[in-house]
Amino acid sequence: MSDEQFYKELQGDFYKESLDLIERFELVLLNNEHLSNENINELFRIAHTIKGGSAAVGLSEISTYTHKVEDFLSQYKNKCELFTKKTVSLFLEFSDILRTEFIAQISEMPAPWDPSGHLERIRNFSDDSSENSVCTPVEIEHTPAASISPASDSTSNSATKSKKMAIQVKVDNDRLDGIFNTIGEVVIMKNQMKEHLLRNLNDSASVSLSESLDFIIKDLYDKALGLRLTSIQPMLQRLQRTLRDLSVQLKKEVQVVISGEDTEIDRTLFDALSEPLIHLVRNAIDHGIESAEERQQANKQEKALIQIKAYYLSGQVVIEITDNGRGVDQERVFLKCKMKELIPETAKMSDYTEDQIHNFLMLPGFSTTENVTDISGRGVGLDVVRTTVEKMLGKISIKSKKGEGTTFLLFLPMTTSLIDGIVFEVNQSRYIVPVNSIKSIIQITKAQITHAPGGELFLNHLQRPVRVINLDHFLSGNSSVEKENYVAVISDINGVQTAFLFDEVQNQAQAVVKPLSDVQKRPEYIGAAVLGDGFTYLILDLISIHLNTETQKSYDTKVVLKKEYAA
Structure with a gap:
């Protein structure tokens, strides 16, 4: 050299x-x-x-x-x-x-x-006396998130962080992808071998060896996953910087509250997530937060609030971006959709739920903004944000109230490669539910289900009302069919306990996730997986089903899965 x-x-x-x-x-x-x-x-x-x-x-x-x-x-x-x-x-x-x-x-x-x-x-350089303050227009706060240990901001930890940095080893993403692809193939072969052994050999030695192999492969996966996970803190830092610079440019005082800096995410998702999140915080401060005059007229504090949270929920990483600004004007969004012929001319606003109207913001080319700025536009580019998140096998949801503010929720997988799940049966079709989405599994009868006004179903579980979603009704539209007995999967979603009704519980499974094609993609599915019996199963997204049940839409899930998912 x-x-x-x-x-x-x-x-x-x-x-x-x-x-x-x-x-x-x-x-x-x-x-x-x-x-x-x-x-x-x-x-x-x-x-x-x-x-x-x-x-x-x-x-x-x-x-x-x-x-x-x-x-x-x-x-x-x-x-x-x-x-x-x-x-x-x-x-x-x-x-x-x-x-x-x-x-x-x-x-x-x-x-x-x-x-x-x-x-x-x-x-x-010189300091004007009028600016003789170290306070910047953006006040940054870091608060601990529930069940997360946030990164400390004190400089007393700087020496420890420096030591950690000194022993870090950076690995090329392509090499990590290669490891995960190999692990995926090992898992598929292991599942098929296990199925064969259980069918053809009944001796305890074979069962013991199979269980040992399960443990070793799971341990290998956990270690490999640890290599791919990275702290979300640098991304949150970029968002802080973006908000600080824009607050100066727009002359808007904003307090930023951040939590969950120690939340970890797959580094391949980390790289793809930067632009969508920057776009969302630009929207929040540019078009979500009002001017000082508007806030005064609305009897709001002049200093606005933007909260950014990252946390774990049901095996997923959730990122929330909330502002206490003007919120979404649903009537204006609805009228704009009519004007752009995105909905029928005869449509009435009452035909749509709040979530459906909020989702109009993410249609390609949709915007309620009359004037284009060089910073952002509420709606412009949100279709790209949604597409990017969905490519990560994630979901995006919008919650807003006019005059009070808007929240964007991003639900992202910690990794997109391998999951632990349980196989359930609904209407003679079998599905995989990720273990991390399940709080408990119970047997119930039809008599235990209460019909509330408006068509909602509830179950009394541990002396608490639990919302019920009949998956046979939701997935296949068989609303007229009721069974005497169900298997109920209890899941805790956004603090709300929900019971998802299945016909039967089958077995546990370790699944290599394969993405669905655009034709097969539905909001209630994370992807598909090939199990040891050689068949392909759809993987249910309970969070998405919970969020989408208000629309009361049902889909025919008996899709023909392409051969590409059989390998």
Whole structure:
């Protein structure tokens, strides 16, 4: 290897490793409304590390630039009271410039690099007395989410985080995909072998070996999954930054409350999720949050609230983005749909549920916004957000009330490859239900089901009313058929206990998830899976069924599954 190649390899490693330092630099700036002297020292240490690292690998321009920024930062050491919102913006610009350059170099698409404009702003920097405050227009709060241990914002953990960063090993996604594909094939073969053994051999030794193999493969899967999972915290940090910059640009004061930074998600989903989430927070602050004058007229606090939550629910990752802005004007949405001929001219607003009208926002090209801005438009691009989420085998839901605000809920799988499930039977068709969606399974009779006004069904379970969904009615439309006995799967969804009625429970299964084609895709299915008996089963999404039962639509699930799902 020549010296030139050697230095190029070192520089590539430097760019990749320094991106983590830049993320940390930005996080310190964003997460602290009032920067402490220790925060300033941490910023200084990060800049010093980048300066020294770039000099060591021959990147003199980056080293010189960082050295000048470091000199500027040094005047704030032990004088954090001088740090203003203008100062924060200036250092955020520094992180932007380095990040853009490093990503361009890693992607092997270098562009002309000139930080002279930023250095000029540093030389001419002065604080106006009117802005002599470290409070930025966006106030960031981090609150713990239920059943999640949120990441600490205190700098006392910085040393621990640095140690963790030092021993991290980055693995190429293609290699991880290869491991998971192989595990998927092993699971299918294991299931088929187990089925064969149980049919043809009855000795206890064979059963014991089969159970041992199950345990080993499950352990292998769990370890491989751990390699693919990554914290959602960097993504939430990007959303913080987006909201901060837009609040300055739009002159809107916003308090941002974030929870669940330690929630983990498959890194392949992480990469695809960035743009949709940025689009949603842009919508929230640009068109969801009113101007200061509008909020005053509506008797609202001038400082608006945007909440971003990440948490686990029934084996899925849920991301909520909520604003307390103007909400969705359903009548306006309905009239716009008529004008665009998206619904029949004779249609009445009473023909549609609130959820259906909210879902109109995600139709291609739909928008109620009269003026196009360079930031966002409520509705513009939401069809792309929905498509992106659905490609991840996820779902998106909108809840809104005019004058009070809007919530976008994204339901995403932790991973899209392998699930533990239980096989159930409904109307002579068999389905897989993910184990993580099941709280309990009970046997009930028809007499235990109560018919409430409006057609809703309820069950008294553990002295609590539980909503009932008859899957035979929902999936195949057999509303006139009632059975004497049912198997009820109890699931806790958004704090509401729901009982899903099946005819029989069959067996446990470990399933490799295969996506459905566009023709076969239905909102109530996660995908399909081939089990050990060689047959293909649909995987039910209980969350989606729960959210969609208000529409009272039923689908014929006896679809012809293509041969591609048999392998």
